[in-house]
Amino acid sequence: MREKICIVGLGYVGLPLAVEFAKKHDVIGFDINNQxxxxxxxxxDQTQEVTYEELxxxxxxxxxxxxxxxxxxxxxVTVPTPITVDNLPDLAPLxxxxxxxxxxxxxxxxxxxxSTVYPxxxxxxxxxxxxxTSQMRNGIDFFVGYSPERINPGDKKNKVSEIVKVVSGQNKEVLEKVAVLYxxxxxxxxYRASSIKVAEAAKVIENTQRDLNISLMNELAVIFERLDIDTTDVLNAAASKWNFLKFQPGLVGGHCIAVxxxxxxxxxxKVGYxxxxxxxGRRVNDNMGRFIASTIVKKMIKNGIPINDATVSILGITFKENVTDIRNSRVVDLIKELKEYGLNVQVIDEFASKEEVAKEFDVELIDIKNAKTSEIVVLAVPHDIYVKGGWNLISRMVNPVKNIVIDIKxxxxxLEKPDNSILWRL
Structure with a gap:
């Protein structure tokens, strides 16, 4: 049966969903952003999640x-559900x-x-x-359901149609209609959840679980740095066991895991617990920018690289690789910390909008061709363009005598590291 559907909110979640539904149904895509x-x-599509042809x-x-x-x-409804500066839910858009x-x-x-919410x-x-607002009666004149989004921005393989969808409704009849639609x-x-609250809870713990696993890896990275052990080598060794979960340390930002x-x-x-x-786990992850910055300064001092007037090049400011989304990027924490140490910081990112970065973070993005030679290069966000460029790209950016390369992820x-480079990985 061909349905008439309206998608409210045309961001990273709503737009791909609208495109998929439009293959089978009549779709209205609504957003309050005129531009x-x-x-x-x-x-x-400025998010680059949907192609020109698809639109x-x-x-x-x-x-x-x-x-x-x-x-x-x-x-x-696929509007954002951010948090306030005090880390409290901001339900205003919803x-x-x-x-x-x-x-x-x-x-x-x-x-x-x-939209992701608490139960x-x-x-x-x-x-x-x-x-x-409607002056209508729920359960008689209209009905509600909940189906948590599972969009993974930048992922061209696991698209909307290829990810199992949890669905729920206020009663069995509504649940079945929602299920048939999806x-x-x-x-x-x-997957038919037993209630709307169960579906809401399932979504919020998916990212909470990942956040906690990454926070453990981040805490281990802090410990192993003090023990002078390479965290990546440790994780590779541990991963030889069949049931080891190989999460990686890193800067945890974005609008899902960190929110x-x-x-x-x-x-x-609210319920007393x-x-x-x-x-x-949240505290550990939110402090990683500070830890990485202090580690960089310690490495500079240890290796005789003067801090005054030294230049650090940051590759990537989006919240994850191969996306344009800068919301809640924790790379900004690293930039602020390095500047407080007195280092000159230049930030490069081919995916991010220069205007949005300047407006949101007061950070100027520069083109990589205009980058000054650096004593430090931080590969903060491993966009494919940087990973493919590899050491050849890094070598063109750094001081040829002595330099430090920070490979966060x-x-x-x-094994391909040049002799004049000192490599540190989180």
Whole structure:
């Protein structure tokens, strides 16, 4: 059956979902960002998640007019759920979207939330807004479901249709309708959760689990640095056991792993429990920029490289490799720390927007061809262009006599390291 669907929020999650649904259904793509919608109409996706051809040959009706939602029997909400400067959930985008939807949707509509939240948000926060704004009765005039997004930005293999989708609904009938809708586009199949809260909790612990595993690796990296042991060598040796989980240390940023745990800890504290392990993991990961910066300075002193007037080149500022997304990038922590030590820092990233980086972080991006010769090069984000360039690229950037190369995610081949370079890996 061909459905009429509106996707609310056309970012990294909403746009690929809209494109996939448009292959089988009639889709309206709604966003409050006029520039974003205008570019999408021209076939341009600034996130680079969807190609020009996919946009131009889809039947998506892109719109900034909320009244277009009234045509639809399914409305899927994919707006961001960030945190505040105090690491508290910021539900403002979600509440605003709910108010907009409630003012225009028709009777019989099923509203499905995909935004990552703590257990209870859909039914305790969003549903009352839909009721009060629409003056309609939940469970009679309209219905709600929840299906957590599992988009992996930059991943061209594990796309929307190839990732199992968790679905839920406020009752069995709604659950089945939501499941059938997603089954029409998800080749990997759907998992029917027993309740909306279960689905919400499943999503938030997926990234919390990863955050904790990475925090363990980061803490081990700090320990092994003091023991003068290469962390990568240790992990490679440990990985020879069949059941070892080979997580890597690194800077944990972005809008998922570094954010979602705070949604869970917030709710846990609201019900009277202090989640010590989760919060400890968050502290470890949030302090890694400071640790890497201090390690760089110690390496410089140990190897006779003067700190005053030394130049550090940072390769990459997006939150992960091969994406344009700079939200919550922890590379910025490293940049700030290095500048506080008095080092000259130049930042290079072919994926990130110079305008967005300047506006968000007050950092000037430079072109790699204009980079000054550096005493230190930090491969912070292993975009393919840097990994493929390898030591040849690094060698063109550094002081030819003595230099230090910081390979945060251990992507350079240590066996190919030039004799004049000192390599350190997190």
């Amino acid at each position: 974003r919608v205008s570019l999408l109409k021209d076939g341009i 131009k040959f889809s039947n998506i009706k892109f719109s900034t007019d909320p009244n277009d939602m009234s045509e639809c029997n399914f409305i899927i 509440k605003s979207a709910s108010m907009t939807i409630g003012s225009v949707f028709k009777k019989g509509t099923i509203v499905i939330y995909e 209870g948000v859909t039914e305790e926060e969003c549903l009352p807004i839909l009721e009060s 089954e029409s586009i998800i080749n990997a199949g759907v 979602d745990p705070y949604y869970l800890t917030y709710k846990a504290e 202090i989640p010590e392990v989760i919060l400890a 251990s992507t350079l081949n240590s």
